Amino acid sequence: MPQQSPLDLPPHDPFGPHNLPYGVFTPSDAPDLRRIGVRYGDHVLDAGAAAAAVGSPHAALLGQPTLNPLMAAGRPVWRAVREELRAWLTEPVHRPTIEPLLRPLTTVTLHLPFEVADYVDFYASEHHASNVGRIFRPDGEPLTPNWKHMPIGYHGRAGTVVVSGTPVVRPRGQLGAPTGRSTPGHSALPPFGPSLRLDFEAEVAFVVGTPSPFNTPVPLSGFHDHVFGVCLLNDWSARDIQSWEYRPLGPFLGKSFATSVAAWITPLDALAAARTAPPGRDVPLLPYLDDSAAEPGGLDLRIEVAVNGHPVSHPPFAAMYWTAVQQLAHMTVNGASLRTGDLFASGTVSGPEPHQRGCLLELTWSGRDPLRLPGGERTFLEDGDEVTLTAWAPGPDNSRVALGEVTGCVAPSTP
Ligand SMILES: O=C(O)/C=C/C(=O)CC(=O)CC(=O)O
Ligand SMILES: [Ca+2]
Numbered sequence: 001m002p003q004q005s006p007l008d009l010p011p012h013d014p015f016g017p018h019n020l021p022y023g024v025f026t027p028s029d030a031p032d033l034r035r036i037g038v039r040y041g042d043h044v045l046d047a048g049a050a051a052a053a054v055g056s057p058h059a060a061l062l063g064q065p066t067l068n069p070l071m072a073a074g075r076p077v078w079r080a081v082r083e084e085l086r087a088w089l090t091e092p093v094h095r096p097t098i099e100p101l102l103r104p105l106t107t108v109t110l111h112l113p114f115e116v117a118d119y120v121d122f123y124a125s126e127h128h129a130s131n132v133g134r135i136f137r138p139d140g141e142p143l144t145p146n147w148k149h150m151p152i153g154y155h156g157r158a159g160t161v162v163v164s165g166t167p168v169v170r171p172r173g174q175l176g177a178p179t180g181r182s183t184p185g186h187s188a189l190p191p192f193g194p195s196l197r198l199d200f201e202a203e204v205a206f207v208v209g210t211p212s213p214f215n216t217p218v219p220l221s222g223f224h225d226h227v228f229g230v231c232l233l234n235d236w237s238a239r240d241i242q243s244w245e246y247r248p249l250g251p252f253l254g255k256s257f258a259t260s261v262a263a264w265i266t267p268l269d270a271l272a273a274a275r276t277a278p279p280g281r282d283v284p285l286l287p288y289l290d291d292s293a294a295e296p297g298g299l300d301l302r303i304e305v306a307v308n309g310h311p312v313s314h315p316p317f318a319a320m321y322w323t324a325v326q327q328l329a330h331m332t333v334n335g336a337s338l339r340t341g342d343l344f345a346s347g348t349v350s351g352p353e354p355h356q357r358g359c360l361l362e363l364t365w366s367g368r369d370p371l372r373l374p375g376g377e378r379t380f381l382e383d384g385d386e387v388t389l390t391a392w393a394p395g396p397d398n399s400r401v402a403l404g405e406v407t408g409c410v411a412p413s414t415p
């Protein structure tokens with residue numbers, strides 16, 4: 001049988017010429033190299049080598065070991081590079097040059113494709129926020145009074161964002177209030193040790209390309225000038241550490257031990273057909289957040305969460321109350337500037353149905369209703385468990401645009 005060319009993809013391959021996500025890879029035969037790659041089917045194009053070979057004006061930007069310079073170059077450059085890539089991969093005239101520059105994904109190592117600047121995590125699913133409110137604060141209202149007036153978020157830890165495939169070591173910490181009895185002269189101590197309630201959170205993250213100046217809010221209309229692309233994200237969460245530490249300042253060590261992102265950043269332009277209106281707003285919004293007359297800011301991404309290969313949830317991103325467009329406007333309204341590499345995540349994606357919940361805290365209702373999996377029941381994650389998020393979006397002409405997966409395996413706590 002003649003070897004099929006990697007340039008001849010089946011029609012409607014979800015990593016076809018309408019997608020073209022960016023990553024950074026090391027070829028197995030050159031372990032010291034880091035190259036910008038573009039995924040095409042199950043292959044990766046060495047984008048820097050391709051640009052040099054055809055004499056592209058963007059050869060220097062694509063010949064880097066990280067996406068940051070390309071991300072900083074701005075939307076007109078992103079558009080031009082995307083057009084070039086599409087031409088190289090689909091036009092017969094480029095075939096002899098481009099074909100040898102495609103490598104099977106199985107022969108490369110993928111890296112965190114950009115240097116993360118700041119990392120912010122929002123809380124944008126009304127279903128998730130209401131469920132967590134009911135679980136953590138059963139005596140109060142599920143949503144806090146501010147929730148429908150602004151996208152609630154917190155600053156996470158940029159330095160512990162890791163690429164898909166990185167093992168996630170079970171964190172240790174204070175697991176709750178002291179439970180033992182105090183004796184005269186000795187107060188009881190909080191229990192300390194490896195988290196017993198380790199969870200995942202299925203999220204979608206947005207990567208900032210173009211920076212913004214200090215003291216200059218980015219309006220809703222500025223989103224497409226600043227945001228380079230989208231990737232799946234797993235905000236690993238230790239629920240015992242979190243529920244003890246979070247009052248009154250919010251998530252801290254219960255979430256900062258690791259956050260996994262996909263190795264592939266999907267350009268916003270690849271998701272044009274997936275743009276959709278968010279759910280109706282229940283309260284009027286301040287002008288800087290009011291998107292009623294704006295382009296639809298939601299995205300129709302269909303996520304699947306699998307534990308050890310078994311699907312456990314299908315969260316719909318289209319159901320998110322707050323959009324990434326509003327989140328960007330909110331996080332700059334006080335004058336905070338954006339840097340290339342800023343990463344902001346949606347918050348856990350949960351839909352209205354039980355099988356659409358994006359974390360085990362909700363899926364098992366804090367451990368009350370264990371999940372039945374072929375390998376045994378789960379309340380929270382066990383050592384060795386592997387969590388994988390995948391997603392697709394509607395593309396042009398009934399095609400699908402796949403997002404790169406994010407996966408991670410739980411490793412035992414280290415003393
Ligand atoms: O205290 C709470 O209500 C819960 C906070 C979180 O879990 C923060 C978070 O990561 C939000 C999210 O992913 O939606
Ligand atoms: Ca989160």
Ligand SMILES: [Mg+2]
Binds near residue numbers: 234235236255256
């Ligand atoms: Mg995290």
